[in-house]
């Protein structure tokens with residue numbers, strides 16, 4: 001079916017009317033975090049209760065994508081004023097569902113499910129009062145968590161595919177010009193200007209031209225692309241179709257990480273729906289432009305996020321990258337002109353078309369325009385997905401939005417850019433988050449992982465972690481990366497086990513520089529970053545491991561020992577938490593840790609409420 | 617969770633591959649070489665691992681040299697040429713999970729199941745694997761058993777997870 005503009009408008013209006021017939025719309029988060037903390041059973045019970053209480057004509061239950069504050073899930077948001085309920089079913093699903101039903105019936109707030117405010121006894125009622133939300137500026141995530149991602153009608157009702165129709169009435173060159181004036185930079189890591197790439201690909205000779213979206217999100221600790229693909233798949237499609245029209249692309253691919261089966265399922269369903277209404281396929285919206293998109297699953301290889309490796313994988317080969325002197329915009333997939341952008345980059349495009357490049361360019365900093373989605377995780381109170389204007393400071397993100405560090409501990413560093421990025425220490429918390437300032441700090445924006453670390457995290461251990469990751473993920477094609485990163489890992493591993501020697505650090509720096517210069521692709525070229533940045537900011541921590549054979553943060557197992565001190569009142573909590581049952585002692589008598597059996601997991605330390613476990 | 621209908625037999629515990637089924641999967645991808653990774657993944661879903669006979673059959677049908685087939689089969693971490701247990705336990709060791717104690721959780725699984733990471737228990741019930749991020753990092757450390765996710769795990773929750781299956 002080739003739906004006309006009027007027919008689409010009618011579908012959207014009818015859908016809105018249907019929703020307005022309900023007194024209240026109740027959004028249940030089916031994002032990755034909330035699903036893992038039990039939103040599915042909560043939804044089932046809620047749905048049954050609504051039915052049982054005869055509320056099904058008054059209340060509409062909607063399953064939506066990630067609402068962002070995953071750490072406090074499962075989340076439920078009700079009504080136009082967005083009453084914000086959290087932790088549904090944390091104590092008892094039945095009790096919580098009963099409270100919610102009572103609220104739906106009488107309007108009496110379910111106090112227990114509201115989020116605590118900063119002062120005792122004060123609760124936040126609406127989403128807009130919660131600093132985690134009020135400090136954000138949403139663009140690509142705006143409808144994620146509001147609409148049902150399985151329904152194209154919902155997307156249309158939210159104004160979906162209007163940007164596409166507008167773009168199809170523009171000249172392709174004008175679209176590229178608009179994206180250029182907006183200053184849109186790629187959000188997959190490098191921050192390359194999108195319009196420059198589009199221009200080169202449009203001007204390249206060869207047909208068909210391939211348009212690709214990178215949804216590989218290999219950066220561990222990052223899941224904003226997942227939230228986007230699962231929460232609003234049509235937005236990614238719409239951006240790609242507009243881009244394809246501007247570039248004169250003929251076939252599209254979205255490469256999705258293997259670990260995200262739901263994203264694959266949603267995108268496949270979304271392409272079928274878009275095809276049904278004539279947004280994909282032949283003669284899109286009657287414009288004469290043909291374009292279609294296929295979804296391709298990755299195979300669990302980090303290097304496949306790299307553009308040439310990704311294309312090799314789509315061709316059905318192993319995911320080995322190749323040297324970049326042959327530009328993929330001219331000779332990419334099957335040697336034809338190809339344009340790859342990150343899924344978030346694509347999802348930004350409809351907003352630029354609809355609201356104009358001036359509007360877009362008014363958000364952000366001089367060099368980085370618009371917004372960026374991040375996954376804010378690690379040792380921070382509010383963990384989840386956020387979207388903020390470029391240029392917000394790290395401090396605002398971690399302390400205002402994130403609510404600071406849990407357990408009253410001290411902030412130590414924030415890791416950005418994944419295995420290609422670095423750790424930024426407290427001294428630089430006032431720096432703005434944009435492409436250029438993160439780069440100057442020895443890190444990078446990356447695709448948007450932001451992992452907060454506190455005083456109980458060891459920077460040597462973090463560097464070792466990333467090096468191990470990179471040793472496993474190096475494809476092995478070039479020597480500096482394959483051999484060099486392995487040597488770096490071995491040295492850091494040695495340091496972490498208390499076998500460090502003088503000269504190790506200098507050797508690491510030398511190796512790091514050689515690997516940066518000599519590697520074939522971005523994986524190797526940036527592989528030394530996590531190590532070099534920790535060495536730059538936390539050199540004394542490395543030195544403590546080498547000269548004093550001590551791990552100041554108490555993480556590196558060969559260098560630490562847990563003991564019980566005189567503060568122990570014999571509450572037995574630590575003994576219960578010990579996985580190897582190596583803590584002995586009677587009730588109300590001081591406990592003892594049997595060192596031979598201790599695996600140094602630190603459970604006792606975390607469990608003790610009396611500071612009676614010491615790390616030496 | 618239903619187990620695949622294929623029975624165990626042949627050498628080294630390899631299953632007998634139903635070639636007609638494999639042909640169906642190859643057809644689904646239009647017999648196009650570009651779809652080889654997807655074919656392997658679909659075959660793996662059927663048998664819980666990628667049997668060598670299936671690799672050979674796919675290569676033969678597509679006219680791809682066996683070496684190229686194995687290049688793909690061994691490059692991607694998602695594919696396993698070794699038979700797997702009835703349930704696959706994936707413990708996330710992504711950055712967020714690493715910092716929040718993922719390594720302690722996986723060590724506890726190793727002790728609880730008497731198995732090393734990457735291997736399958738003697739009773740063929742569980743395969744223990746580590747992964748680099750499952751995409752729900754706000755609930756670190758995360759454990760996934762087949763399609764079920766467990767968030768904010770500790771060594772203490774390991775027993776409960778094992779018991780649930």
Ligand SMILES: Cc1cc2nc3c(=O)[nH]c(=O)nc-3n(C[C@H](O)[C@H](O)[C@H](O)COP(=O)(O)O)c2cc1C
Nearest residue numbers: 186187188214217218305306307341342345522523
């Ligand atoms: C090792 C490596 C891994 C990468 N992983 C990703 C990824 O997971 N997602 C992504 O969008 N870009 C990734 N990139 C960047 C891509 O190569 C490419 O620059 C990007 O997808 C282009 O899109 P953009 O200009 O919209 O950012 C990776 C690069 C390297 C070198």
Ligand code: FES
Nearest residue numbers: 708710713750753
């Ligand atoms: S780091 Fe474990 S789910 Fe992302």
